[in-house]
Amino acid sequence: MGTALAEMTMPQISPLGGEPIERADAERLAGVLKALADPARLRLLSLIQSAPEGEACVCDLTAPLGLSQPTVSHHLRILTEAGLLEREKRGVWAYYRLVPTAIATIADLLTPPRKRAGKKAR
Amino acid sequence: MGTALAEMTMPQISPLGGEPIERADAERLAGVLKALADPARLRLLSLIQSAPEGEACVCDLTAPLGLSQPTVSHHLRILTEAGLLEREKRGVWAYYRLVPTAIATIADLLTPPRKRAGKKAR
DNA sequence: CAGCAGCATTGACTCGCCTGCATATCGGCG
DNA sequence: CGCCGATATGCAGGCGAGTCAATGCTGCTG
Numbered sequence: 441m442g443t444a445l446a447e448m449t450m451p452q453i454s455p456l457g458g459e460p461i462e463r464a465d466a467e468r469l470a471g472v473l474k475a476l477a478d479p480a481r482l483r484l485l486s487l488i489q490s491a492p493e494g495e496a497c498v499c500d501l502t503a504p505l506g507l508s509q510p511t512v513s514h515h516l517r518i519l520t521e522a523g524l525l526e527r528e529k530r531g532v533w534a535y536y537r538l539v540p541t542a543i544a545t546i547a548d549l550l551t552p553p554r555k556r557a558g559k560k561a562r
Numbered sequence: 563m564g565t566a567l568a569e570m571t572m573p574q575i576s577p578l579g580g581e582p583i584e585r586a587d588a589e590r591l592a593g594v595l596k597a598l599a600d601p602a603r604l605r606l607l608s609l610i611q612s613a614p615e616g617e618a619c620v621c622d623l624t625a626p627l628g629l630s631q632p633t634v635s636h637h638l639r640i641l642t643e644a645g646l647l648e649r650e651k652r653g654v655w656a657y658y659r660l661v662p663t664a665i666a667t668i669a670d671l672l673t674p675p676r677k678r679a680g681k682k683a684r
Numbered sequence: 685c686a687g688c689a690g691c692a693t694t695g696a697c698t699c700g701c702c703t704g705c706a707t708a709t710c711g712g713c714g
Numbered sequence: 715c716g717c718c719g720a721t722a723t724g725c726a727g728g729c730g731a732g733t734c735a736a737t738g739c740t741g742c743t744g
Contacts, residue, residue, distance in 0.1 A: 460626065461608035466601040473599035476672075479588040480702085482595075486583035498721060504582065511703055513722055532711050532720050547669040550598075602732080620691060633733055635692055654690050654741055 443523030443539075444471050472546060475522035480505060481515050485524065485543075488536055495528075495537040565645030565661075566593050594668060597644035602627060603637050607646065607665075610658055617650075617659040 461469075475481065487504055488496045502512050516536055519525040524542045528535045583591075597603065609626055610618045624634050638658055641647040646664045650657045 460612050461605055463601065463605070466604040466608070470599050470601045470604055473595055473604075474701095477592050477595035477599040478702085479585065479592045482588040482592055483583050483585065486588070490582050499719095507702095508704055509721075510705080510723080514702080517722085529710095529721090534721060544673050547673045551666050551669045596731095600732085621689090629732095630734055631691070632693080632735080636732080639692085651691090651740095656691060 444468060444475075444521065469549060472522050472524075475518050475524060476546070478515070478518075480507060480511075481519055484512070484515055484519065485538065488525070489538050495535045497533040497535050499533070566590060566597075566643065591671060594644050594646075597640050597646060598668070600637070600640075602629060602633075603641055606634070606637055606641065607660065610647070611660050617657045619655040619657050621655070 476485075483505060484501060487501055488494070491500070498509060498512055498516065501516075502509050505512060507515075516525060516527075520527055520536070524539055525536045526539050528537070598607075605627060606623060609623055610616070613622070620631060620634055620638065623638075624631050627634060629637075638647060638649075642649055642658070646661055647658045648661050650659070
């Protein structure tokens with residue numbers, strides 16, 4: 441039940457900030473990034489995000505991607521387990537939508553030097 | 563040529579912003595993210611960034627990672643070709659350092675809904 | 685000049701991932 | 715109640731990726 445993203449935002453790790461990153465933290469962050477690092481999945485996120493209600497079902501996504509339905513379901517599963525998508529089944533259809541701040545969280549994890557509290561000063 | 567990052571920041575693609583992402587853009591962005599989506603490479607970036615002068619040579623990185631020297635060189639090559647690291651050879655040593663705004667650029671590519679009209683009021 | 689230290693490259697092995705086909709499951713409809 | 719449509723899951727093939735041992739290359743150094 442992972443939503444791997446949630447598991448790593450809790451302890452508030454600082455990936456590329458100050459101290460060298462820990463092995464376990466690196467693996468968690470890499471896991472989430474690995475979910476993003478795929479053309480099909482990036483397009484899925486983009487398609488869902490730009491859909492009418494911000495949501496889309498599998499049948500709407502297979503055609504634009506040019507991939508088979510099982511393959512699309514597979515990618516959606518990867519994204520969901522990574523904590524980037526949430527699934528809601530209404531009737532026969534399964535609607536997917538972006539987890540609100542998920543991607544922004546990843547972006548923040550990559551850019552820690554944005555703050556300037558207590559600078560080292562030369 | 564390389565520095566895949568530069569090739570995609572030039573045309574100013576909009577990854578997860580408005581219109582559905584194009585296939586070519588998705589593949590470019592996925593390529594850069596794939597370079598990041600590895601525990602060893604994340605740790606390399608972290609180690610280099612937190613090194614004394616913000617730079618480090620291969621011999622300083624093999625031990626903390628617990629990987630062989632060829633493997634470390636391999637990862638450094640991946641990161642360099644992705645545009646995340648820059649290499650400078652001084653004498654026998656090869657010093658690597660982060661490309662200043664590279665990672666921040668990736669983060670920006672992931673967060674389009676953020677206002678970018680004026681200053682960043684953060 | 686010969687030897688050595690630091691890195692990069694090659695080859696080989698293994699493992700994981702993307703994809704499609706076939707099949708199972710679930711919900712609605714006639 | 716049985717059929718059909720929408721998804722999910724299992725299985726298998728193929729390709730790319732991570733790792734290491736061995737080797738080549740370059741620039742100090744004695």
